[in-house]
Amino acid sequence: MSSSASADPSASLAPAEREIILPEARMHIYRPTEPVTARVTRSEICTSRKAAGFTRHLEFDVSGTNLVGQVLPGQSIGVLAPGIDTKGRPHAVRLYSVASPTGGEDGSGTIISTTVKRTIDEHWESHKLFLGVCSNYLCDLNVGDEVKLSGPNGKKFLLPADAASHDYLFFATGTGIAPFRGMVLDLLRKRVNCRVTLVMGSPYSTDLMYDELFRSLAKEHANFRYLTAISRERQSNGSGPMYVQDRITAPDTREELAALLAGPRTLIYVCGIAGMELGIFQKMASVLPAGVLEQYLKADPAAMADIPSWSRKMLHREIKPTKRVFLEVYA
Ligand SMILES: Cc1cc2nc3c(=O)[nH]c(=O)nc-3n(C[C@H](O)[C@H](O)[C@H](O)COP(=O)(O)OP(=O)(O)OC[C@H]3O[C@@H](n4cnc5c(N)ncnc54)[C@H](O)[C@@H]3O)c2cc1C
Structure with missing residues (x-):
């Protein structure tokens, strides 16, 4: 592992500009030609x-x-x-x-x-x-x-080396849950002093993966929150269908997610279907105060003037996630 965040020369910068130090992950130990x-x-x-x-x-x-x-x-x-x-x-x-x-x-x-x-x-x-x-x-x-x-x-979609110095908001759809199963277990087993919120989205509640595991972890660990977003049926509390990003504005979760996002040490991780990050960014841009939003996203003023028209082509150009956002999306 490389040195901890306290040794980071960028530590005096604003949180959004700070380098998040990741562990040194080994890659390509075995090539596809020599599996x-x-x-x-x-x-x-x-x-x-x-x-x-x-x-x-x-x-x-x-x-x-x-x-x-x-x-x-x-x-x-x-x-x-x-x-x-x-x-x-x-x-x-x-x-x-x-x-x-x-x-x-x-x-x-x-x-x-x-x-x-x-x-x-x-x-x-x-x-x-x-x-x-x-x-x-x-x-x-x-x-x-x-x-x-x-x-x-891959060496970029990892928990920071100094995992205990952060809080986490994980968004998953489909098999995008895989890395968060490992990361949640890591964070909870180490009993680090951080808040971990996982938002898992699926079309129907029967499609939720590892649902029982996450529910039991949430019961055992006060610092772990497990939220679901079901897009083709009502939620368990009777509210309407929603996508993962709708958790940011849902009446029963918006306050806690706003508080988590406002924290100076929170990191966002998004994994799953390519394109899901766009909805999350649009929702964040629509509701977060400018000072909080700019911790996670830098958007051109022209883009900010018309959030509903954001497209995937604009990502990383007019809409740039900061170092506090980690993305792993695939088709
Ligand atoms: C970084 C990364 C991580 C991933 N992690 C996971 C994971 O954890 N779990 C997981 O399940 N997958 C994951 N995937 C996806 C996985 O790599 C495969 O792409 C997926 O399993 C499909 O592979 P396959 O060989 O079964 O399908 P393939 O034989 O490769 O078939 C899929 C391809 O066929 C074409 N196709 C699809 N439907 C049709 C159709 N109806 N008619 C004609 N052509 C069609 C499409 O071009 C598609 O790309 C990940 C991908 C990436 C890049």
């Missing part, structure tokens, strides 16, 4: 059995490999499905976010996990069944089966 063999030790549905899709929590034993103890939540691992693609080449590597905490599922870093949603659709042209190669390969695997892994990948 390592791991073994499946667990495969279980991690939504309600009634969910329309199929999402599994998968654990891999990496003992005897150089991945032991080197895989952090927020990184991803590569999976090489056997077989060849339509062009006769071996299937390209697919990335899957790590769901295990630092030290893995077992504490010694030999069991790592991920969360895989089967890609199932009708083929766009032929309307025949379309099955994604790697997600279905992974979800078909049984305990004891071998799997070829590469990685780890």
Whole structure:
């Protein structure tokens, strides 16, 4: 790990400008061309059995490999499905976010996990069944089966080295929950003195992943808040359908989220479906006082004058997240 935030030369800067020091994550220990063999030790549905899709929590034993103890939540691992693609080449590597905490599922870093949603659709042209190669390969695997892994990948979507110096607001949709499972477990197990709020969004409540785990963690840990946002049915308290960003303005959560965001040490992490960050940023820009907003977002005055017209093309140009915002979104 690198030095803590107190040794950071930018410590005298305003919080939004301060460098957030991340741990030094190892990357590409195994390249996709030279993957390592791991073994499946667990495969279980991690939504309600009634969910329309199929999402599994998968654990891999990496003992005897150089991945032991080197895989952090927020990184991803590569999976090489056997077989060849339509062009006769071996299937390209697919990335899957790590769901295990630092030290893995077992504490010694030999069991790592991920969360895989089967890609199932009708083929766009032929309307025949379309099955994604790697997600279905992974979800078909049984305990004891071998799997070829590469990685780890990524070094930017990590908890800070000095995790106890911050509070956290995590937004997840779909399998974007994977890194937050690991990060929440890390933060709560270390019993660090910080506030952790997780907002998990899904179309139906049956699609929520690791719901029981998060509910029991929220009961056990006063510093952990678990909020859900269900977009195609009413919330458990009877209020209307909402997306993750609507939690920022929902009558029952807006005060606590505004207070969390106003804190000088809060960091925002967003993971899931590409584009979800736009709605979160629009909601923040619409309701947060300028002094709080600029801690997380710098937007051109022209953009601020017309928040509803923001588009993904404007992200990182007219609308720039600050160092207090971490994004990992994928299609
Ligand atoms: C950093 C990162 C982290 C990720 N983490 C996770 C994770 O934790 N869990 C997870 O489940 N996924 C994750 N993904 C996505 C994952 O890598 C795969 O893209 C996903 O599982 C689909 O792969 P597949 O091989 O099953 O599907 P593929 O065989 O690759 O098929 C999907 C592709 O086929 C095309 N396609 C889709 N539907 C149709 C259709 N109806 N007709 C014709 N073509 C179609 C699309 O071009 C799509 O890209 C992550 C991706 C990234 C980049």
